[in-house]
Amino acid sequence: MRIASYVQDSIVDGPGFRFTLFVQGCPHHCVGCHNPQTHDFNAGREESVESILNALLSNPLTDGLTLSGGEPFAQPDDCAKLAEEARKHGLNVWAYSGWTFEELMQDTRPGVRNLLEQCDVLVDGRFVQEEKSLGIKWRGSRNQRLIDVPKSLKSGIAEEIEAC
Numbered sequence: 001m002r003i004a005s006y007v008q009d010s011i012v013d014g015p016g017f018r019f020t021l022f023v024q025g026c027p028h029h030c031v032g033c034h035n036p037q038t039h040d041f042n043a044g045r046e047e048s049v050e051s052i053l054n055a056l057l058s059n060p061l062t063d064g065l066t067l068s069g070g071e072p073f074a075q076p077d078d079c080a081k082l083a084e085e086a087r088k089h090g091l092n093v094w095a096y097s098g099w100t101f102e103e104l105m106q107d108t109r110p111g112v113r114n115l116l117e118q119c120d121v122l123v124d125g126r127f128v129q130e131e132k133s134l135g136i137k138w139r140g141s142r143n144q145r146l147i148d149v150p151k152s153l154k155s156g157i158a159e160e161i162e163a164c
Helices: 049-057 076-088 101-106 110-118 149-155
Strands: 002-010 018-023 064-068 092-097 121-124 145-148
Touching (some): 018 049, 064 076, 110 149, 145 149
Parallel strands (some): 092 121
16 A cells, blocks of 8 residues: 555544554645645555554554545555454544545445445545634544544434544
């Protein structure tokens, strides 16, 4: 999988101590993006899912996996494999995407649905500079939502949650 980097003890990408994986490549190119260095699909480095999983599991204090970017849903198969393994080890999974839940539900690539099914929370929507706010948890702009993915998949509509 092509990645930019990872952080082993993030406290800003979801609740608790999180292993945050920044995938490489993003089609959205949001103005004001916090990680513009992750946009180029040819930059970053290749790393195996197994290697990333070993790094993830190396810290017993980790509460969860956060998939960020770049755009995790641009690499849905590898991200889904990693998320599935994280869940097998009792970790919760958050994913950040520039696509909305509704857009992802209409995406016909099989890996997209698989990745959604491995997520507990989806932070969805493109970053919008005019909506930027430092006063909201886990998001960069007010248009972005925190989606309870299992509940949303069951109901077929985006079910928002409050920041925990």
